[in-house]
Amino acid sequence: MSYKLFIPGPIAVSEKTLRAMSQPMIGHRSTDFVALYNSMQAELQAIAGTKDPVYLATSSAWGVMEGSLRNVVKKKVLNCMNGAFSDKWYDVSLRCGKAATALKSEWGQPVDPEAIRRELATGAYDAITLIHNETSCGCMSDLAAIMRVIREFPEVIAIVDTVTSLSAMPINKDELGIDVLVSGSQKAFALPPGLAFLSVSAKALARAATMPDRGYYCDYVEFQKNHEAGMTPSTPAISLFYALRSKLDDITAEGLTQRYARHQRLNRTVRDFVSGHGFKLFPKDGYGSVTLNCFANTQNVDLSALNKILKTKHQLVIDGGYGKLKGKTFRISNMGDETDASIQVMLTSLAAALAETPRLTTT
Numbered sequence: 001m002s003y004k005l006f007i008p009g010p011i012a013v014s015e016k017t018l019r020a021m022s023q024p025m026i027g028h029r030s031t032d033f034v035a036l037y038n039s040m041q042a043e044l045q046a047i048a049g050t051k052d053p054v055y056l057a058t059s060s061a062w063g064v065m066e067g068s069l070r071n072v073v074k075k076k077v078l079n080c081m082n083g084a085f086s087d088k089w090y091d092v093s094l095r096c097g098k099a100a101t102a103l104k105s106e107w108g109q110p111v112d113p114e115a116i117r118r119e120l121a122t123g124a125y126d127a128i129t130l131i132h133n134e135t136s137c138g139c140m141s142d143l144a145a146i147m148r149v150i151r152e153f154p155e156v157i158a159i160v161d162t163v164t165s166l167s168a169m170p171i172n173k174d175e176l177g178i179d180v181l182v183s184g185s186q187k188a189f190a191l192p193p194g195l196a197f198l199s200v201s202a203k204a205l206a207r208a209a210t211m212p213d214r215g216y217y218c219d220y221v222e223f224q225k226n227h228e229a230g231m232t233p234s235t236p237a238i239s240l241f242y243a244l245r246s247k248l249d250d251i252t253a254e255g256l257t258q259r260y261a262r263h264q265r266l267n268r269t270v271r272d273f274v275s276g277h278g279f280k281l282f283p284k285d286g287y288g289s290v291t292l293n294c295f296a297n298t299q300n301v302d303l304s305a306l307n308k309i310l311k312t313k314h315q316l317v318i319d320g321g322y323g324k325l326k327g328k329t330f331r332i333s334n335m336g337d338e339t340d341a342s343i344q345v346m347l348t349s350l351a352a353a354l355a356e357t358p359r360l361t362t363t
């Protein structure tokens, strides 16, 4: 049975991308691979707004999120938390044996720049982690305001997760002063899972070079050395490189400005439509994500029944809430290749399915 994903990752992958992946293997030390690798750098750098290389890691985003802690946290890391992924990053810091502080906001509340300033001003930190777009609750923090505060502390390396924002909206890594930018393949880029993006400033690379226990698989220094030869440290997921090459062609053909505008427009279409059905956006006003909408289940809809109807009658699925928000919220992605037409089809299906979905009685 086939159905289309409107969950916020992994998301639907186009036939074109899937076809690109079925090309024959090439050696990862061959001139063909070097040409493929090098051909993607300029477009990736434009998307990330950086002159630094964009390394391509064969792992999910967590591979480079964890690896980055191991590369730059010597003293202590401040983990900004406002949802499931950012909460997890604090846990991962501890699992890596790092000294870490949890800077907590409620899920759905943006990360507070002033709280960051107060913490960093103690001088205890040499790194900070931040999730730009908290996918679990559809909350997008004010990256520019936060980076302005972090840049008052030059000793602090900023590791920023842009897994569900990079390529969907302008993110200028160099201008913002982001030291380490990480992202993944299966969300905003509409690729299959398995590839992570990592762009590291000279300052972060220099820090990494002094870290004794940074390991091998995500060693920035290894990535840089191999990057200079147009390669990756270990055998990469070459099929995903083909997929990325194809996707970058799509992005270039559409144009970044048009791509950003499309995401904003489709996001607004979904938000207006679902709000019109009596649901309220879950995150704080003004901090809704541009790549997904997370709605509070204010109508007490039986979300698992809703998704069953959507899947069997309309061949699509949305998300019924992440972690502790399961059943309390639902999320709809507008990432990747969605169009006005495909979003309309989804919304028409959603309205029909909602009309026949039972409401849960509150006890």
Ligand SMILES: *Cc1c(COP(=O)(O)O)cnc(C)c1O
Residues within 6 Å of the ligand: 009, 060, 061, 062, 063, 085, 131, 133, 134, 135, 136, 161, 162, 163, 164, 184, 187, 193
């Ligand atoms: C999905 C997601 C991750 C984790 O990505 P994996 O590819 O599963 O490792 C991290 N951060 C954000 C914001 C995400 O949405």
